[in-house]
Amino acid sequence: MKSVYVLVCALLGVGCGFTTTKKERSSTAPYVNHDSINRARALHDRYYPRLHSYFDSLLISKGFSGSILVAKNGQVLYEKYAGTRHFKQNDSITSSDAFHLASVSKTFTGMAILKLWEEGRLGLDDSLEAFFPEFPYKGVTVKTLLNHRSGLPNYTHYLDQMGWDKRIRATNEDVLQSLYTMKPPRQYPPDRAFNYCNTNYALLALIIERVSGLSYANFLKSKFFEPLGMNDTYVFSLEDSARAMPSYEWNGRSYAIDFLDLVYGDKNVYSTVQDLLKWDQALYGEKLFKQATLEAAFTPYSFEKPGIKNYGFGWRMFAYPTGQKIIYHNGWWHGNNTVMTRLIEDSATIIILGNRRTNAIYKVKPLFGLFGNYDGKGEDEME
16 A cells, blocks of 8 residues: 555645644645545555556566566556565665666667757758768668668677677777778668667767767756656766666576676666656656657557567557557666556556566566557567
8 A cells, every 4th residue: 555655645745754743733734635535546446456466476476676666647556676686685676776777778769869859950861971971881870770770780799799809898989880890791771671789779879979969878867867857867887887786697697797788878777667657757748858759759660570569769669450559668688677668548657677587577468458458469578
């Protein structure tokens, strides 16, 4: 009942856990909106038992380490923290502990590019030569980076395969220069097919820096994190090594920082479930973006294969024949598994962040029916 208790306190306009004198109560007693309180209790009674049962059987009872938040209309229906920051230690995970979002970071990179587009500072059809002189792969545009149709090779694969010295930690600039010097082959000609590729988002982060004159981290902070009050969210750098939550394989084997861990844009945003709910809520209406910008982000762009799975600008989606869409992104990096799922028409949000690897985190599809009638089959999927 904790979430309802907190909500009731918020509706009353008072803090939880504080006492007042009789005189103070009589002179400052707030207006009690009993209808709102009753609606909150009704939502809790409807959803909480089923969410608790589902997550307990899938994750909690099996040693899950991480955080879970499910909300409707921005109201928290279920929130749970389990496990520890460090495997087999007593430093329990709390609401302010930020997790490596892995590829959920792409949602911020994609929307940052769209913010620059909205402000008229770049075009989606701009060629990469506009930002990187003599870029060696012709026909690649900002748009084909965003929707993973550039056909570029994936740096997370070719750097190792083509002899990168793993004693050197690669940066975004290194990824760019490797395309000039190593010349790894394309996967496809540009805009021929969807091909999920981390290189796309590493380059988009550099474009953000070229156009804005700010570091990627400072651009996200000034445009998104600070305005939305995402106070526990940041972009990782080596200076954050001491505070960044480590991650673990399922058996407790820890992951050290490796030669790919400084590249950002495709990954390296750290956040909490509460902060991600703020991000989710900012993507409704025109709170942070124009409606046309949101529609561009959530439009499917790849139709080579039949089915409901597709990709927008920084967002995966299930696009059902009925016109319904589920907008989401999953992530995996080292021992981190992450899910951010948005059932837009039903204003429902499912967020799961974990620091000890388990593919069970991705199995949220059975929850869709709690909120609406989705007449198609999605797929539990990993990056």
